[in-house]
Amino acid sequence: MKRLFPLPIYTFLKITFENGGVSTKGLKNILPWLIKTILFEPLRWIELVSQNKKISQHTITKDPVFILGFYRSGTSYLHQLLTKDDRLGYHSNFQMVLPEIMLSSEKILGPVFEFICRVFKLRDSVHRVPLSFRFPGEEDATMTTSINPRGAQWGYFFPNMMNEYFHKYVLFENIPASEFEAWKKEYIFLLKKISLANQSKQLVLKSPPNTARIKHLLSLFPDAKFIFIHRNPYEVYVSNKRFWKVTQKIFALGGARKVDDSSVILDTYAKMMHRYLLEKELVPEGQLIEIPYEELIQKPLESMRKIYETIRLDDFGYCENEMRSFVGRQERFVRLKHEIPAEERKVVTEKLEPIINHWNYPFL
Numbered sequence: 001m002k003r004l005f006p007l008p009i010y011t012f013l014k015i016t017f018e019n020g021g022v023s024t025k026g027l028k029n030i031l032p033w034l035i036k037t038i039l040f041e042p043l044r045w046i047e048l049v050s051q052n053k054k055i056s057q058h059t060i061t062k063d064p065v066f067i068l069g070f071y072r073s074g075t076s077y078l079h080q081l082l083t084k085d086d087r088l089g090y091h092s093n094f095q096m097v098l099p100e101i102m103l104s105s106e107k108i109l110g111p112v113f114e115f116i117c118r119v120f121k122l123r124d125s126v127h128r129v130p131l132s133f134r135f136p137g138e139e140d141a142t143m144t145t146s147i148n149p150r151g152a153q154w155g156y157f158f159p160n161m162m163n164e165y166f167h168k169y170v171l172f173e174n175i176p177a178s179e180f181e182a183w184k185k186e187y188i189f190l191l192k193k194i195s196l197a198n199q200s201k202q203l204v205l206k207s208p209p210n211t212a213r214i215k216h217l218l219s220l221f222p223d224a225k226f227i228f229i230h231r232n233p234y235e236v237y238v239s240n241k242r243f244w245k246v247t248q249k250i251f252a253l254g255g256a257r258k259v260d261d262s263s264v265i266l267d268t269y270a271k272m273m274h275r276y277l278l279e280k281e282l283v284p285e286g287q288l289i290e291i292p293y294e295e296l297i298q299k300p301l302e303s304m305r306k307i308y309e310t311i312r313l314d315d316f317g318y319c320e321n322e323m324r325s326f327v328g329r330q331e332r333f334v335r336l337k338h339e340i341p342a343e344e345r346k347v348v349t350e351k352l353e354p355i356i357n358h359w360n361y362p363f364l
Contacts (some may be wrong), residue, residue, distance in 0.1 A: 003044065012033055019253075020161070023256075025334070029251060037239070040098065040101060055103075058195060060200075060203075063221035063222070063223040064204065064225075065313070066205055066206075066210050066217060066226050067206035068210055068227065069210050070269050070273065072239035079204065080135075080330075082304075084326050085314075086204070089202065092106070092197075094134070095142065095193075099193065102193060102197055110133055113133065114133055117130065118130075125249075138206060141182040148186055150186065152165055153233055156247050156252070159259045160255065160256070162259065162268075170213070171212055171275060173221070208272070214226065214282055224287065226286065230293065232293070233269070236269065237344075237352070244261045262347075266351040269352065270354070273354070289304055289307055316346075
């Protein structure tokens with residue numbers, strides 16, 4: 001992302017080889033990577049020459065707002081609501097898919113991609129909504145799409161390596177200090193790019209792995225705000241089962257036959273929540289609010305007002321009508337429910353018991 005060499009195609013092939021190569025089923029998912037690393041390579045060079053110094057010298061003047069929560073807990077819905085406040089900046093899907101050219105090409109290519117999405121009625125398979133490159137994205141996904149070997153989300157592309165990437169680049173366990181410092185430097189560089197793309201507005205960022213990184217985020221941004229959203233763990237589990245199947249179909253490069261998806265979901269969920277419960281006490285008063293998913297979807301505007309007041313964001317009245325309009329369009333989608341298969345209830349209950357008890361969630 002920051003250097004001309006090694007070329008992204010070389011780094012991508014190296015990462016692929018080190019993670020076991022591409023499976024037969026994964027061959028259909030390799031084309032976007034080849035387009036990124038070959039077709040768009042001249043545009044990356046242009047951005048490096050024209051923007052790299054500006055990025056390095058840029059200062060993030062207002063610490064970000066971080067949305068925390070495990071996958072499928074309502075983080076995307078909450079993120080979308082906050083993006084209706086145009087005083088805040090956010091990380092778009094375009095920037096997530098093509099971070100290497102976001103500053104020099106988004107204004108030109110973004111509308112072209114939006115037109116293609118509308119004409120062909122493309123859909124976001126993960127969120128089950130019309131695909132849009134203006135939809136908010138995630139920084140951890142971007143660390144991966146920028147062909148960064150320290151991207152935590154490589155585990156979704158190489159499922160057999162999911163646990164290793166989770167422990168190394170989400171929990172930062174058993175990695176050398178130099179490697180953590182390299183990750184931190186690259187993460188800050190990315191946030192500077194996002195800040196520049198948003199004209200230095202205060203950023204509202206959503207990436208589930210950040211739920212386990214409060215200590216590290218505070219070391220970078222002492223005045224950061226945190227919004228943690230939690231949902232009935234049984235619903236989260238079942239939704240993640242679907243999420244896992246969808247991501248393996250449309251993203252996976254490596255094989256997943258030996259991967260126990262239920263075990264991966266429960267293990268990463270339990271460990272991420274455990275780390276959150278340990279580190280949330282580090283957040284200064286007035287910088288953290290916890291919101292139940294059910295409360296957000298039942299009383300979205302009241303919940304958003306409470307968020308703005310608790311963590312002292314700007315006047316909520318400024319963006320209330322925009323959020324009200326968005327809620328009206330999304331209500332049917334966000335009220336979808338999930339049921340847990342009977343044969344999995346016991347193991348899920350045992351693994352997630354601390355989370356269930358902490359927020360007194362009933363069994364579904």
